[in-house]
């Protein structure tokens with residue numbers, strides 16, 4: 001059985017169909033990539049999964065339990081955590097304080113336990129040298145890692161990543177990709193990631209879903225989906241080779 005299953009998700013905003021009967025499923029310990037043009041509905045899918053607003057119809061099941069419409073702080077306690085396309089740290093707090101708060105919000109038993117959890121997450125994301133820096137002053141690439149560190153401090157079993165590589169130059173992307181691979185290999189973290197950078201999709205994904213105008217246009221193994229003529233026509237472009 002899949003760890004996370006979305007069935008028949010639909011969502012409209014004032015008549016605009018942002019999601020149309022979307023089905024996705026992710027097996028434990030695997031990574032699902034979500035691709036599609038701007039406005040395809042990818043972030044709306046995350047918002048509906050994470051209870052930011054409920055879908056008009058459909059269900060989301062985590063480990064066999066119906067969690068449709070459950071709020072994100074409750075989902076975090078069940079092990080499902082997301083990162084945002086636009087980072088949302090507390091700007092005047094340090095990196096260490098921000099990550100500690102994330103650990104506390106997940107229910108770390110004490111301040112001390114939260115600080116220990118934060119130190120581990122900061123180490124994994126290579127943020128040690130920034131730990132005492134004010135979060136609002138960080139370069140974009142470091143803020144991205146802070147967003148990941150906050151998610152890791154919540155000890156996710158399922159991690160939803162919204163364009164974690166956006167705004168990073170290639171040299172900055174590599175450590176993030178390696179971190180995600182380590183999380184899958186060593187901790188068995190299940191991930192769904194929205195991404196426009198195809199080299200990253202190809203490298204990380206066990207399976208891929210391509211969305212178009214709110215619907216799933218293609219899904220399956222990464223090589224198959226990226227070679228699908230419908231996907232090339234609708235999204236990747238005819239000049240796409242193996243970028």
Ligand SMILES: Nc1ncnc2c1ncn2[C@@H]1O[C@H](COP(=O)(O)OP(=O)(O)OP(=O)(O)O)[C@@H](O)[C@H]1O
Nearest residue numbers: 013016017018036037038039040041042043044045
């Ligand atoms: N809260 C909202 N209220 C009204 N319309 C919305 C809302 N959220 C999303 N939409 C609309 O739903 C459609 C899907 O948007 P969504 O942000 O999910 O796309 P996306 O695939 O994540 O795009 P991008 O790659 O640009 O982030 C768009 O037409 C968008 O304008």
